[in-house]
Amino acid sequence: MDKAGGYGIQALGGMLVEYVHGDFLNVVGFPLNHFCKELARLYYPPRPADLRRVRHDSIPAVDTFENLSDSEAGGADPGQSAKGGRGGEQADGDRSQAPRALDAALNGADSRPRFPTGLLELMDGFKASKRGATLCPKSREVGLECWPRGRLWDPAALLAGQQVDGGPQDTSCLQGRPGLPMADHADQAGVCWGSWSKCHPPPPKVLFTACKLKLFDVLKDQGPLQAVDVARKLSTCAGRTEQLLDVCAALGLLEKTRRGYSNTEVATLHLVSDGEHSLQGVAEYNDAHVWGVFTRLGLAVREGAEQTRGALGAMEEERLSQSRELTLQFMRAKHSLSKLTAHHVATAFDLSRFASACDLGGCTGILARELAQEYPRLQVTVFDLPEVTELSGGFQCGGRQTERIRFVSGDFFKDSLPEADLYVLSRMLQDWPDDKLHKLLSRISSSCKPGGGLLVAEAAAEEEGASQSPRLRTLSAGQPRSPDEHRRLLQRHGFQDVRVARAGDLLCVVLGTRAAP
Numbered sequence: 001m002d003k004a005g006g007y008g009i010q011a012l013g014g015m016l017v018e019y020v021h022g023d024f025l026n027v028v029g030f031p032l033n034h035f036c037k038e039l040a041r042l043y044y045p046p047r048p049a050d051l052r053r054v055r056h057d058s059i060p061a062v063d064t065f066e067n068l069s070d071s072e073a074g075g076a077d078p079g080q081s082a083k084g085g086r087g088g089e090q091a092d093g094d095r096s097q098a099p100r101a102l103d104a105a106l107n108g109a110d111s112r113p114r115f116p117t118g119l120l121e122l123m124d125g126f127k128a129s130k131r132g133a134t135l136c137p138k139s140r141e142v143g144l145e146c147w148p149r150g151r152l153w154d155p156a157a158l159l160a161g162q163q164v165d166g167g168p169q170d171t172s173c174l175q176g177r178p179g180l181p182m183a184d185h186a187d188q189a190g191v192c193w194g195s196w197s198k199c200h201p202p203p204p205k206v207l208f209t210a211c212k213l214k215l216f217d218v219l220k221d222q223g224p225l226q227a228v229d230v231a232r233k234l235s236t237c238a239g240r241t242e243q244l245l246d247v248c249a250a251l252g253l254l255e256k257t258r259r260g261y262s263n264t265e266v267a268t269l270h271l272v273s274d275g276e277h278s279l280q281g282v283a284e285y286n287d288a289h290v291w292g293v294f295t296r297l298g299l300a301v302r303e304g305a306e307q308t309r310g311a312l313g314a315m316e317e318e319r320l321s322q323s324r325e326l327t328l329q330f331m332r333a334k335h336s337l338s339k340l341t342a343h344h345v346a347t348a349f350d351l352s353r354f355a356s357a358c359d360l361g362g363c364t365g366i367l368a369r370e371l372a373q374e375y376p377r378l379q380v381t382v383f384d385l386p387e388v389t390e391l392s393g394g395f396q397c398g399g400r401q402t403e404r405i406r407f408v409s410g411d412f413f414k415d416s417l418p419e420a421d422l423y424v425l426s427r428m429l430q431d432w433p434d435d436k437l438h439k440l441l442s443r444i445s446s447s448c449k450p451g452g453g454l455l456v457a458e459a460a461a462e463e464e465g466a467s468q469s470p471r472l473r474t475l476s477a478g479q480p481r482s483p484d485e486h487r488r489l490l491q492r493h494g495f496q497d498v499r500v501a502r503a504g505d506l507l508c509v510v511l512g513t514r515a516a517p
């Protein structure tokens with residue numbers, strides 16, 4: 001009986017406690033959070049990237065930590081965390097960030113999941129691939145232990161009309177669309193799909209189909225379930241559903257035990273449609289608008305990438321004005337991906353010297369929100385096409401930092417750019433053909449004041465000289481660039497002191513400072 005209440009909340013006695021309102025550690029008896037905040041005010045804080053999440057196994061409900069932060073965000077947001085941190089180059093440091101960074105670590109706010117590289121490669125895996133690769137990319141990170149077979153995508157072999165191991169011929173059985181063999185999608189150059197077997201549908205398509213059927217939602221709420229029960233709930237064919245479930249299990253998206261199928265961690269986190277970190281939007285968009293383009297690989301090679309893009313009807317952005325539903329689908333895809341990367345981009349460098357930023361093509365404003373959250377003095381403008389900004393309201397989730405974010409409609413090729421100390425281009429450059437890319441960069445360069453900055457975040461391509469996988473880009477008129485190519489691009493447009501950082505597995509972030517003209 002050495003405890004005030006007769007038991008220790010940090011030990012077995014924690015079982016008696018339903019929830020804690022406030023600071024768990026205060027209840028334990030030592031206000032460690034407060035103590036550390038005070039320490040952080042005295043000393044320079046560690047970078048978020050260097051912090052490890054503090055775990056207390058004896059804490060009865062981890063949720064009790066969620067709202068401890070008195071940081072700018074007004075509480076813990078599962079979207080903010082310390083996994084990324086000022087990732088690349090040494091930031092100069094900003095003392096005003098100190099309590100926040102430490103709060104985040106101590107308060108368990110670093111609940112951002114590890115970057116699901118394997119899953120995204122699975123979703124995007126059909127766009128380009130490594131020749132002869134087994135496509136088992138870093139799969140352990142996300143639980144994608146193995147793919148059904150090796151050498152799934154080999155563009156060179158496809159073009160040569162050779163057979164490719166383990167590929168699908170017909171996914172229609174899984175989609176309930178009888179008699180629509182993949183051969184129907186074969187492009188005009190005669191790309192041979194014939195060797196894909198019905199038992200080994202293309203992994204991305206399996207994933208898209210499972211998402212579309214809401215398979216992961218059903219298992220989240222009611223799993224583990226036997227195949228026949230899943231089929232009943234989805235109103236699908238029992239035999240085909242079992243095959244779909246088995247392939248999902250082989251891909252590491254589901255677990256199969258005697259009790260039935262259940263979601264793996266990666267599925268729970270990223271494939272359940274209402275999850276905070278759901279990538280359903282990406283799956284939905286890729287399935288509806290990207291998959292079909294890949295099947296026109298031969299046309300792309302014969303007539304050029306822009307032709308292939310043209311096969312969709314128009315450039316992606318031009319099509320946005322054609323349908324509100326398409327625009328929303330596009331925004332959902334960018335939004336869900338950006339949620340995973342925005343923090344890495346915002347913290348790749350210390351941007352605290354800038355008072356204002358403009359995210360060009362900022363879409364739903366996820367990066368703007370992260371920037372405003374990370375830099376308490378920063379005013380952020382999201383600049384995007386009118387059809388996008390008009391729908392952006394549906395993606396906002398409040399928070400104090402939104403007062404410092406505004407949305408401006410316009411076309412960055414025609415309209416004057418909003419004034420800002422820092423211009424941001426996230427995932428904007430690699431899809432544009434060179435002429436448009438240079439036009440955009442030169443407009444930014446003219447608007448940017450000396451001493452101002454340009455921050456570019458793009459999917460990281462291999463460094464020049466590294467052994468590069470052969471690529472066939474079927475979708476885009478642009479091209480991925482290596483960090484050095486980005487550096488030269490910015491220098492060419494009047495930016496100096498260009499620094500490069502890696503942000504997560506996916507992105508390369510580049511920051512340049514506008515030289516005096």
Ligand SMILES: C[S@@+](CC[C@H](N)C(=O)[O-])C[C@H]1O[C@@H](n2cnc3c(N)ncnc32)[C@H](O)[C@@H]1O
Nearest residue numbers: 317334338361363384385388410411412426427
């Ligand atoms: C590939 S998305 C990138 C979205 C976001 N930056 C991200 O990192 O997820 C391209 C964005 O640029 C916008 N965009 C395309 N052309 C534009 C233009 N001419 N003027 C303004 N925004 C444009 C699109 O509406 C879209 O939101």
